[in-house]
Structure formats: C-alpha cells, structure tokens
Amino acid sequence: MEGKAVDKKSILVVGATGTLGRQVVRKALDEGYDVRCVVRPRQNPADFLRDWGAATVQADLTNPASIPPALVGIHTIIDCATARPEESTQKVDWEGKVALIQSAQAMGIQRYVFCSIHNCDKHNEVPLMNIKNCTEKFLKESGVDYTILRLCGFMQAIIGNYAVPILEETQVWGTNDTIRTAYLDTQDVARMVLAVLRSEDAVNKTLTLAGPQAYSTQEVISLCEKLAKAEAKVTSVPVWLLRLTRGFLKQFQWAGDAADRLAFAEVLSSSESFDAPMEETYKLLDIDPSSINTLEAYLQEYFDRILAKLKEVGARSRPKSSTDLYV
Structure with a gap:
C-alpha cells in the first residue's frame, strides 16, 4: 500500500x-x-x-x-x-x-x-x-x-550600516573600494x-x-545624506588595512571567525560588481x-517614516540613543 x-x-x-x-x-x-x-x-x-x-x-x-x-x-x-x-x-x-x-x-x-x-x-x-x-x-x-x-545584497542591511548612524550623528564606517552592489x-x-x-x-x-541598479558604498552614503538632509561622519578604512588585520588575526586560534569575515577584504579589493x-x-x-523596488524608493520611504516620527515626538535635535525609532 x-x-x-x-x-x-x-x-x-x-x-x-x-x-x-x-x-x-x-x-x-x-x-x-x-x-x-x-x-x-x-x-x-x-x-x-x-x-x-x-x-x-x-x-x-x-x-x-x-x-x-x-x-x-x-x-x-x-x-x-x-x-x-x-x-x-x-x-x-x-x-x-x-x-x-x-x-x-x-x-x-x-x-x-x-x-x-x-x-x-x-x-x-x-x-x-x-x-x-x-x-x-x-x-x-x-x-x-x-x-x-x-x-x-539586501537593502535592509543599509539601514543599520548607514542610515541609522547618519540620523544619530555617529560614525559611518566605509572603505575605499570601488565595488558596486545591486541591492x-x-x-x-x-x-x-x-x-x-x-x-x-x-x-x-x-x-x-x-536589484535594478548597482551602487558603490560612497553612492549609498551620499543617497542617505540627501534623504536624511544630514551630513555623514565618514571614516574610510583602506582595504589594505583590512587585509593586514586579517593576517594578524589568523595567528590566533580564538580569532579564526573574525579573520574569516575580514577575508571579504579580498572581494573589496577585486573592484568587481555584484x-x-x-x-x-x-x-x-x-x-x-x-x-521591483528601487533603493532610492526604499530609502525614501524609510527616511520619510523616521523623520515623521521624530517630528511627531517633537524632537528638536536627534537623541543620542534613539535606535528604537529606526526599527
């Protein structure tokens, strides 16, 4: 049966x-x-x-x-x-x-x-x-x-990496690579x-x-600045430094996974397009x-919603700890 x-x-x-x-x-x-x-x-x-x-x-x-x-x-x-x-x-x-x-x-x-x-x-x-x-x-x-x-690549990753730090006026970490990603x-x-x-x-x-269009890290940051009407505090990390750090970490058994993740520096140095x-x-x-949603439309909706929330709560300046607003 x-x-x-x-x-x-x-x-x-x-x-x-x-x-x-x-x-x-x-x-x-x-x-x-x-x-x-x-x-x-x-x-x-x-x-x-x-x-x-x-x-x-x-x-x-x-x-x-x-x-x-x-x-x-x-x-x-x-x-x-x-x-x-x-x-x-x-x-x-x-x-x-x-x-x-x-x-x-x-x-x-x-x-x-x-x-x-x-x-x-x-x-x-x-x-x-x-x-x-x-x-x-x-x-x-x-x-x-x-x-x-x-x-x-996912558009959602851009929020935590770039959008939130720009809104909270905290450091934005970038690299000097030319790799482009179609989110x-x-x-x-x-x-x-x-x-x-x-x-x-x-x-x-x-x-x-x-996605419909590929962007470099610098272009993503610029787009976020434009929509947030704020200037990013960008610190660019040279790709060579990431590669050096990876080599240093590989000396230690406990740092194996960290070194694995820094290995993406090899991809950044390839200047290819995702x-x-x-x-x-x-x-x-x-x-x-x-x-299919575009990155600009996605970020526009996000910033419109967040800035409306800030206005709603009567924010005169961006709070130091306001992560909950960005969820």
Missing part, C-alpha cells in the same frame, strides 16, 4: 527568523502554503512566526540528529540560513548544510531552494563564499531537485523565491538575483520588472 503523497504546499523554511527568512514565511503564508519553520531553543522566541500562522519545529543544523524529524511531511525546503556573527560558518554553513541535504535526500524531499552568494565560485579565498560554492556543488550532486539563488528589497526576494516554486523551468537551475542582468530571470519567474 502506497503512502499518502506529500502536499506540494508543504514547505520548511530554514533560517526563518532572519532578514530574508521571515519575509519568505510571510509571503508563503499569504499564498496559502503550509509553512513550517526551523527554530532553535537558544534563539530569541519565535512567537511572531506562530502568530502569523506558521508552525515551528525545534532543530539545529549543528545537531544532525535533530534534522530528520523536522522534514517529515515536507515537500520543499527553502534554505535561507547562514551562521550568525558569533557562530562558526564551518559548523553551520558547511557541516550543518551537508547534514540537511543528506537528510533531504534520504527522506525524499522533492525540492530544495538554496540561498547562496553571487560570485561565490570566484572567491575561494573567502571562507563563507567558498563554503557556499561547495554547498552548491554538494546539492547538485545529491540528486534532489534544486534551485540555487545567488543573491547580490534588492528582501520582500522582492521573497516574491522571487515563491515564484521559483511555481516554475518548473527553474528546477535544477542557478539564478542570480540582483550585479547581473535580470531580463531572462524576470521572464522565467513571470515577474514584472517595474514591480
């Missing part, structure tokens, strides 16, 4: 509490999917996911035995997870993902959507990018139907992820997802290009 077929609408989101993962959960729920989210006991409470209507299951990528029970009754895995700054990329992004893919293979998961990094195959010197590239290869060889999404709103990325699930043509494909043509991808996913 054959078992009951797994519903195509049954999906598991890994990394559901993250910047992208939570947007994927909301969009999937809006489209009628049965959403299950992996959460870890030591994380902040994931009550908001349950409030939205998602189910949660406790599992941990660093504990392979916890993974298979989370996959029971699941058709598709959407993998948005990556190690937090305090975690080991080796244990989470490599060993954990290998265990997850092996579990997916053993349990007959029908589809695996993996969120990767654009140009990860060109920078083996950067540990996280090398791990993403190796994970892509491992997934392709697993036999599980997949779609790999190589992401260029995407995570809400648009979530739309594309769900469009991937509807597209048979996206099966066993690698797609790069990029961008890609999107015309064919829009057609493949049946997405109207004009519906």
